[in-house]
Amino acid sequence: MAILSVQNLHVQFKTPFGAVYALRGIDFELAKGEILGLVGETGCGKSVTGRSILRLLDDNAQVTAGRIAFENSDLLRLPESAMREIRGKRIAMIFQDPATALNPLFTIGQQLADVLRAHAPGAAAARRRQSLDLLASVGLPDPAQTAKVYPHQLSGGQQQRAMIALSLAAKPDVIIADEPTTALDVTIQAQILDLLRRLQRERAISVILITHDLGVVAETCQQVVVLYAGRVVEAGAVAAVFPAPQHPYTQGLLAALPRPGSRGSDLKVIPGNVPSGLERIDGCAFAPRCEHVMNRCRARQPAFTSFSAAHHAACFLHEASVCG
Amino acid sequence: MKGRAVLRIEVGSSAWFLLRDRAALISMTFLILIVLSAVFAPLLTPYASQGMGAPDLAAKFEPPGIEHPFGADGLGRDQVARLMFGARRSLSMGLLVVLIAIVIGAPLGMIAGYIGGWIDEAVMRVTDVFLAFPPLLLAIAIAAALGASYINAVVAIAATWWPWYARLARAQTLSIRERAYIEAARSIGVRDRVIIRRHILPNIMTPIIVQGALDVGTAILVAAGLSFIGLGTQAPFADWGVMISDGRLFFLSGRWWMSTFPGLAIFLTAMAFNFLGDGVRVAADPRLRRMR
Amino acid sequence: MAEPLLSVRDLSMTYVRRSSLFGRRARNVAALKEVSLDIEAGETLGLVGESGCGKSTLARCLLRLLRPSSGSVRFAGEDLLSLGDDAMRRMRQAMQIVLQNPFSSLNPRLNGFDLIAEPLRAHRALSRKEMRDKVVSLLAEVGLTSDFLGRHPHQLSGGQAQRIALARALALNPALVILDEPTSALDVSVQAQIINLLIRLQNQRGLTYLFITHDLSVVQHISDRIAVMYLGRIVEEAGSEQIFAEPQHPYTQALLSSTPAPDPGGRRQRIILPGTVPSAANPPAGCAFHPRCSHVMDICRTQYPAPRRTAPEHFVSCHLYDSAQDMESNSMHNLLDKDAQQ
Numbered sequence: 027m028a029i030l031s032v033q034n035l036h037v038q039f040k041t042p043f044g045a046v047y048a049l050r051g052i053d054f055e056l057a058k059g060e061i062l063g064l065v066g067e068t069g070c071g072k073s074v075t076g077r078s079i080l081r082l083l084d085d086n087a088q089v090t091a092g093r094i095a096f097e098n099s100d101l102l103r104l105p106e107s108a109m110r111e112i113r114g115k116r117i118a119m120i121f122q123d124p125a126t127a128l129n130p131l132f133t134i135g136q137q138l139a140d141v142l143r144a145h146a147p148g149a150a151a152a153r154r155r156q157s158l159d160l161l162a163s164v165g166l167p168d169p170a171q172t173a174k175v176y177p178h179q180l181s182g183g184q185q186q187r188a189m190i191a192l193s194l195a196a197k198p199d200v201i202i203a204d205e206p207t208t209a210l211d212v213t214i215q216a217q218i219l220d221l222l223r224r225l226q227r228e229r230a231i232s233v234i235l236i237t238h239d240l241g242v243v244a245e246t247c248q249q250v251v252v253l254y255a256g257r258v259v260e261a262g263a264v265a266a267v268f269p270a271p272q273h274p275y276t277q278g279l280l281a282a283l284p285r286p287g288s289r290g291s292d293l294k295v296i297p298g299n300v301p302s303g304l305e306r307i308d309g310c311a312f313a314p315r316c317e318h319v320m321n322r323c324r325a326r327q328p329a330f331t332s333f334s335a336a337h338h339a340a341c342f343l344h345e346a347s348v349c350g
Numbered sequence: 351m352k353g354r355a356v357l358r359i360e361v362g363s364s365a366w367f368l369l370r371d372r373a374a375l376i377s378m379t380f381l382i383l384i385v386l387s388a389v390f391a392p393l394l395t396p397y398a399s400q401g402m403g404a405p406d407l408a409a410k411f412e413p414p415g416i417e418h419p420f421g422a423d424g425l426g427r428d429q430v431a432r433l434m435f436g437a438r439r440s441l442s443m444g445l446l447v448v449l450i451a452i453v454i455g456a457p458l459g460m461i462a463g464y465i466g467g468w469i470d471e472a473v474m475r476v477t478d479v480f481l482a483f484p485p486l487l488l489a490i491a492i493a494a495a496l497g498a499s500y501i502n503a504v505v506a507i508a509a510t511w512w513p514w515y516a517r518l519a520r521a522q523t524l525s526i527r528e529r530a531y532i533e534a535a536r537s538i539g540v541r542d543r544v545i546i547r548r549h550i551l552p553n554i555m556t557p558i559i560v561q562g563a564l565d566v567g568t569a570i571l572v573a574a575g576l577s578f579i580g581l582g583t584q585a586p587f588a589d590w591g592v593m594i595s596d597g598r599l600f601f602l603s604g605r606w607w608m609s610t611f612p613g614l615a616i617f618l619t620a621m622a623f624n625f626l627g628d629g630v631r632v633a634a635d636p637r638l639r640r641m642r
Numbered sequence: 643m644a645e646p647l648l649s650v651r652d653l654s655m656t657y658v659r660r661s662s663l664f665g666r667r668a669r670n671v672a673a674l675k676e677v678s679l680d681i682e683a684g685e686t687l688g689l690v691g692e693s694g695c696g697k698s699t700l701a702r703c704l705l706r707l708l709r710p711s712s713g714s715v716r717f718a719g720e721d722l723l724s725l726g727d728d729a730m731r732r733m734r735q736a737m738q739i740v741l742q743n744p745f746s747s748l749n750p751r752l753n754g755f756d757l758i759a760e761p762l763r764a765h766r767a768l769s770r771k772e773m774r775d776k777v778v779s780l781l782a783e784v785g786l787t788s789d790f791l792g793r794h795p796h797q798l799s800g801g802q803a804q805r806i807a808l809a810r811a812l813a814l815n816p817a818l819v820i821l822d823e824p825t826s827a828l829d830v831s832v833q834a835q836i837i838n839l840l841i842r843l844q845n846q847r848g849l850t851y852l853f854i855t856h857d858l859s860v861v862q863h864i865s866d867r868i869a870v871m872y873l874g875r876i877v878e879e880a881g882s883e884q885i886f887a888e889p890q891h892p893y894t895q896a897l898l899s900s901t902p903a904p905d906p907g908g909r910r911q912r913i914i915l916p917g918t919v920p921s922a923a924n925p926p927a928g929c930a931f932h933p934r935c936s937h938v939m940d941i942c943r944t945q946y947p948a949p950r951r952t953a954p955e956h957f958v959s960c961h962l963y964d965s966a967q968d969m970e971s972n973s974m975h976n977l978l979d980k981d982a983q984q
Contacts, residue, residue, distance in 0.1 A: 067829035068800075167917075181918045211692035212856060213915045216900035220914050238829065241859075241902030264906045282834035283904055284863030286886055292838050293863070296831035299799045530746040537705050538761040538810070539734035548760075552751050 028055040028095075029232050030079070030117075030200055035092035037074055037083065037256075039303075046303040048074045048087070050256040050311070056200065056249075061226055061233040063243035063264070066253035067279075069300050072236045075253070076202045078102075079234075080113050096200075115145060118193035122205040124185035128177040134161070134188050135173030141195040157195070164191040165221055183214035190221065194229075201225075204236045219246045240279060244268055252276050255301050255311035257327075262337030272331075272339035275312045310341070318343055374629025377622035384619060388437035401431035403586025411600070414607050421607035423596060429611055432588050436612065439589035441619070443504055443582070444570035448562045450508035455515025456558055462516070463523030464546055474520070477513035485510040486572060493581040500589075503582040507572050511565070518561055522554035560631040567623030574616050590616050645719060646680040647850050648704070648818060653677045653713035655696075655703055671923045673699040674710065675874040683817065686844065686851040688865030688882065690858060690897070694919055695871040697854045701820045704852070705739055706730055718817060735765050738811035742823035744803035745795055754781070754790040757806055761813040780809040785839060801832035805839070812843065820852045825860060837864060858901045862886050867955070870894045873930040874922060875946075880956035890958040892935045929961065937962055 037049040049071045056062050064072045077083050079094055079101060094101040101112065121127045129137060138157035139150075146153075154173075161169035164187040177185055186206060193201055203222065207215035223246060225231050235247055243250050243264060250267050252260040252275065260273040271277045281294035298315040301307065310316070313323040323342055331344040368374055392398040400406055409426035412418050420429035462473035480488070492506035526532065527550070535545050570590075576582040577591030588596070590612040597608025655674040673696045681687045691697045702708040704715055706722055715722040718736060725733060738761075741747040748757055758777045762768055768776065778788045784805040795803055804824060811819055821840070825833040841864060843849060855861050861868060862882050869879040870891065878891040889895045899913040915934045920926055926933050932942040939961055947961045 067831065183918050211919070212858075212900045213692060213896055214918060215902075216912065216914050217916075219902075220912075239902060240830070240904040244904045244906040245902045268904060268906050279830055280904055282831050284834075284837065284859045285903075286859075286862060288863050289865075289882060290841065290863075292841070293834035295835045295838060299801070299832075300829075529749075530741050530743065531749040533702075533707060534739070534741060534747045534807075534810075535749075535760065537707055537734060537739045538764060538814075539731045540760060540764045541731070544764065548752075549749050553749075 027058055029058045029097075030056040030234075031095045032075065032079070033093040033095065035075065035078060035094065036090040037071070037078055038088050038090055039084075040086045040088065044304060047306065048256055048303060049078070049092075050307065052092070052253070052256070052258055054251045054258060054261055056232050056234060058199075058232055059226065059230040060248045061222065061235055061246055062249040062251065063247035064234055064236045064251050064253065065238065065240060065243050067238060067300055069255075069303065070253040071256040072238075072253050073204055076119070076204050076234060076236050079202060080117060080119055081109055082113075082119070114141070114193070114198070115196040116198055117200040117202065118196065118198040120186070120189055120193055120201060120203040120206045122208050124182070124189040125177065127189055128185060128192075130177055133174055133176055134180070134191075137192060138173070138195055141192055145196040157191075160191040160194055161188070163225075164188070164194070165217070166191070181214075182210055183217060186210065186214075186218055187221065190218075190225075194225070194231075198231070200232045200234070202234045202236070205238070206235070207242065208237070208239075215242070222246060240268075240283065252279075255307065256303070257311055258340065259312065260339040262334075262339075266334060266337040270333075272333055272337070272344060273312075273341050274316045274318055274343070276339070278315075368629050368633040371629040371632065373625040374633075377625040377629070380618065380622045381626065384437055384615075385441065387434050388441060391431070391434035391438065395428065395431040395434060397428035397431035398435075400427040401435035403427070403588070411605055413605075420611045421605075423593075423608055424600070429593075429607065432593055433590070433611060433615055435587070436589045436593055437615070439500060439577075439583050439587065440570050440574060440591070440616070443500070443507075443573035443589065444566045444623075446504045447507045447511055447569040447573065448565050450504070451511035451565075452515050452558060452562055454508070455512035455517075456519040456554070458512075459516035459519025459521075460523050460546055460550055460554065463520035464527055464542070464550060470520070473516060477516050480510060480513040483510075486575060489572060489576060490579070490581065493576055498581045498584060500583045500587075503573060503576045506581075507569060507576065511569070514565075515558065515561070518558060519554055522557055523550055526550050526553045556634050560627055560634065562627075563630055564624055564627030567620030567627075570623075571616060571620050644683075645716075647683040647718060648679075648681040648852070649716040650677060650679050650704070651714045651716075653700070653703060653710050653715065655699055655708065655710045669923050672874055672925065673922055674703065676713070677871075677874075677876055679869055679876065679879070681818070681850055681852060683850050684844075684848050685866045686853055686864055688861035688868040689852060689854045689871060690856065690861050690868060691871035692856055692897075692919055694873075694922060696874040696922070697871050698822055700871075701739060701822050701852065701854055704820065705734070705737060732765075735761075735814040736816050737818045737820070738814070738816040739820040739822060740804075740807050740811050740824045743827045744798075744800065744807045745827075747807055748795045748803060750795050752794070754786075754793050754806055757795075758809045758813060761810055765814055776813070777809075780813055783812065783843070784809045785835075799832070800828045801835055804828065804832075804836055808836075808839070808843070812847070815847075816849070818850045818852065820854065822854045823856070824853075826855065826857065833860070840864065858898060859903070870897065873919065873925055875930070875959065876949075877931070877960070878956075878958045880953070880958075884953065884956055888953075888956075890952055890956070890963065891931075891960050892937050892962070893931050896934075929959075 032052055032054050035049050035052040039046040039048055052075055064075060066072045074083065078089060081101065089102055092102065135157055138160060139153050142153045142156055157173060158169040161172050166172045166184060166187050180188060207218050210218065219242065222233060226233055237243060247264050250262065250264050251258055252273065254275050260267060260271065260276045267276065271280055278294065278296040282296060284293060296315055301311060309324040309326055310328055313319050316323065320342060328340045328342045328345060330338045330340050332338050387394060391401060395401060405425035405427060407426050409418065409422040411424060412422040412426065414421040418428050420433065422428055423432065458473050462470040488510045489506045492509055493503050496502035496506060532545060532549055535549055573582060574589065574591030577589050578595045583589040583592050593612035594609045601609050653674055654676055657671045657673060677700060679687065689697050699708065703710040720733065722733065755777055758780055759773055762773060762776060777791065781788060781790055786802065786805055798806065825836050828836060837860065844851060853861060853864055865882045867879065868882050868885045869876045870893065871877065872893050878885065878894045885894065886898065889898050896913040896915045917934045920930065920933065928944045929942045929947055932938045935942065941961050947959045949957045949959045950963045952958055952963050
């Protein structure tokens, strides 16, 4: 059952150079208790999607169409007061750079206590015990000591753990993690991803993991949504999409990765660059870079073709094969 | 092709933001008028010789009227003509002071910041010595030692002013020096003097020019101050400071126009340079634009 | 056996970090400790490690952008650390570096032509016409047209900007190019373009690469040999296939298993290291990796393991391999030099 569903989401940014089309119709569903990877390259709209859900977009952004369904309500149409009840309490967010997301003036313990007090009034002693439990549950060594330190006294990986502990304090149902490991070293990234998987397993939290790294998606997520130029090009179960990607863009991305045994050979390349977002795109956004491009790809947008209950791609190549 | 279009928009938009800033626009118009009236003063006033100092005792202490809109001074000279010719001195003093200060201070600051070590230490200690004195007092002392004249006043004020630019240039250089492209240039084997000229200088010029625009007004004020106490422009020529000084004895006896108009000229000009400098600063820094 | 193009022996670099205003509590931070390595002409050595392991410091010491505290760097038969400033400036033509983020390593105020012409102006006296022709041919070599002559960095995509940076590095026909995370700031599809370009340029020009990265999948694709660094030391060095097939140092093993692979089915056994990299200002005694190592023994806490040769081209610094041969030697330096004598 879907806990959160994004439907036909369109977002524009007003700039001095005209409107930038950041999202051109995003659809996906997050099922309860699963990790969904939102993956794509710079400018594909993955972070904008994450921020749209919590309505944390900059002032010059405008949602021009769409619906974000969360428990019978449309997050895009809730009054701001109701939205505040959801932000942090029901849906929490973790950012790429924990150093800027944590308040440098308060200790980790104080920040945790603040969140706990706001969500569950009770005795200070109980709160203290709770915050130590949280710090322990995110794998911070010596929680009592960690509660007493300021953010800058922690390493990058520990800051991200503290950030996760903070986001867990209000017992949210959904966590949106925007590139949570991009700023971290691989061995630390492995720790944080392991932590996310464990939280999902133990607390049945649903996670939207926004990343540019297909490897991270393959190792962490159950579902994957591939974005290109503000649209979903392919979506489905990781176990279905990765072995047999159907959209030429997904195929290109996977083939572009160096793999063991590929040494010295030419990597497959996607020619050209990502479109700027300044132009309207009538056809398939990937058409100018696609090796299978056909006339109709430029004229109109392909619909989704289903390959199984858990695997869809928007490409005329497959529409053709279905139609014969 | 697309890239070029973006560049044109960006270059255009700096100027556009400056023009949209109403205070800066009005200031710029005012300053252009003042400069034009100073440059073309002999053509614009029938009293050009009075502007240069020739007396007309028949019009002594004439109050503002149709003949003399701003009145006449104790030697009967038309105040409008005096102001226009005085603007030549006052404006040029302000501009020269800032220019000399930048030409001395910026290279010293850049070299100190880029090379560091004992050179940095030496330059910074010298600026400390200069900055330890109140600037006006130091300028008065230097001007008095050099002898009262227009050019000596300029030199005296510039001598108190360059340390600020040395400081500014050094601070900017220190931050630019850490940029990766400086390291990249060094690794290629580019000589230090080329790095300073091609990489550091262009990148520190914007804040220095902005500071310069802000400073011209203040420099005009200080120059007027030196002239007021007789250490600047000498008779028969006048600048705005001299005019205020000439009028000060008569202000309370009802001849208010002698000091008031040059005072206003200094006030408005200094303010206009400030607004303009502020406008340039905002226009040059896209991050500040949004706050407007 | 011919002398390697670059040969580093026992290179150490210690910063003095003052912790208070008056420097009373000065602390020594050892960024590099007794690093030794050889790079043969025409090969690619991959240098892998996490942030703070000293890999970028090593690159800067090799180029003498930083002064190492001790040790030696021989490049093309010359002792770099004893060269005069002018000789070093000339030597820089033969060794170039490409940095991680082209948008910070290219001066935003210069256009494509000036950026690529900069090294030529510094070292060659060319006429305007010659300069332009040379710049255009360099652009072509990195896959860009002469349209890019007038463009400034902010008008370029990441891949285009990195190509300009590469053209700059190639302008003086260097023998060695140090690539410091050249693809880390790029998107996957663009990363593949740059890697292909790097390999093609190496084949065409016979370049030697030192490829510094934290990304193991990229490094195995491009490198002949790989050296793994941890906290200022090289802990393992071997041929690219060899190190991926049989990683020996526990750190290398963890690093390999931590790198996410895009194949959900082929899930290997994951080693998740506890803790974080210790500060170089206060490194653990003995083997610096011992607080995070699952195989830690008593000796690891007190004694740094000397490098051992466990296979013909495989060196590892770990007490687990103490029983391997070459017991008498006490540094990788000796092992390497003995090789050279044979």
